[in-house]
Amino acid sequence: MIADPLTLVPRFEALLGAEWVTVAGTSRWTVDGLIPGLAVRPGDAEQVGAVLRLCAEAGAAVVPWGGGTAIEVGNPPRAFHVALLTDRLSGLVEHDAANLTVTVGAGMTLGELEGVIATGGQFFPLEPPRAESATTGGAVAADLNGPRRAYCGSARDLVIGARAAQADGTLIKAGGKTVKNVAGYDMCKLLVGSLGTLGVLTELTLRLLPVPEISRTMAVWGADISDLLRLSGRVLASPLLPAAVTVVDAVAAGALGRNAAGLLVRATGFEAAVARQVRDITAWAEQAALDAETLEGEAEEALWRAIRDFGWQGEGIAIRVAVPAGEVPAVLARLRSIVPASSGVVAHTASGTIWIHADPAGFTAAVLGAVKEISAGHSGNMLVARAPRELKAAGDVWAPAPQARALEIMRAIKQTFDPNGILNPGRFVAGL
Secondary structure (H helix, E strand, C coil): CCCCHHHHHHHHHHHHCHHHEECCCHHHHCECCECCCEEECCCCHHHHHHHHHHHHHHCCCEEEECCCCCCCCCCCCCCCCEEEECCCCCCEEEEEHHHCEEEEECCCEHHHHHHHHHCCCEECCCCCCCCCCCEHHHHHHHCCCCCCHHHHCCHHHHEEEEEEECCCCCEEEEECCCCCCCCCCCHHHHHCCCCCCCCEEEEEEEECEECCCEEEEEEEEECCHHHHHHHHHHHHHCCCCCCEEEEECHHHHHCCCCCCEEEEEEEEECHHHHHHHHHHHHHHHHHCCCEEEEECHHHHHHHHHHHHCCCCCCCCEEEEEECCHHHHHHHHHHHHCCCCCCCEEEEECCCCEEEEEECHHHCCHHHHHHHHHHHHHCCCEEEEEECCHHHHCCCCCEECCCCHHHHHHHHHHHHHHCCCCCECCCCCHHHC
16 A cells, blocks of 8 residues: 555646645545545546546555545445545436436435436435435445335435446446346446445436325324334235335434334325325324324425434434344344443334444443344344444444355455455455
């Protein structure tokens, strides 16, 4: 690795222009305590490739940086010399409203994307934490899905085309504008969730959905979370097709201005179908002696923004546990017995995704180990998405570890795409 990344400054300035190279105040791009020597802001894919080529020749470690909203995801990097900022890659390439697709620069934020596609009566349903500031490239690279994953699909389902720059500067293209466009390996799937360890995304083609006719959320509140989980199970076993089904414990509900646990069911679509879901779920809540209310408009949107961003505001630890949907009640019961009482839990019961938000002061390595055991014991996996460096450094932030053959394949892929190990070195699974 390079001894002094500042030796690259003249070459970067000649390539990009001095105004797009920053050497002062780089602490704003700190990752797990490591501060880069400089930051660069390439203006197009060719400049991204040229920057990476120079870094590869010099052995400078690069961390791609979009909106920075999920930059904490991953193991602590082994080295960090150059922050590669993608905010200038923010243009609209094409919005094909008739075919429900859009192609944009990877530096466009999801907030900006929403404004672009809203005119066509469409939306992009990924909903990662802090979505308004997250870039499309960063959201795809981090692969953090939102409350509507079970209904609308994950990032792997919604990305149908991608362009990226490899570590040696080579520009590659995968997928295209149609869903069925892959005859061989689906490279888009490989890049989704790779944390920029295989290449820097420069452009994405995304699948969109029509904005539903109406949206309503049934919020059911009760003192016993078990009652809410049973009602959630009834909803999921019924013919109803809710867009999101989420259970929050009393601690998480406190952030919503409530003093009791809650079940939140979002219904979207045609008015008659939504009305039936409201009617049935309200009746089932009354049968269970639970309080229910129906939210719409800004009150509904604010509620789901709070759920989406749970654990990602301010300081704290955020842990994602993913298990088969049917295992959620048992996992929640076991988690409650080991995590600190001040911890909040949000469970998207349709997809089996559970988020834990905890105070670092009471969340020890032993507690983390117990969470790992619980997730593995229920055929699931765990990600320490946000945590102090010392806790992340205690072991891989992903668990369980890949099987030996799978890890061998992953290492071979990393070696092929990034032979010098300059892209986010050490940040991916097993320190890749």
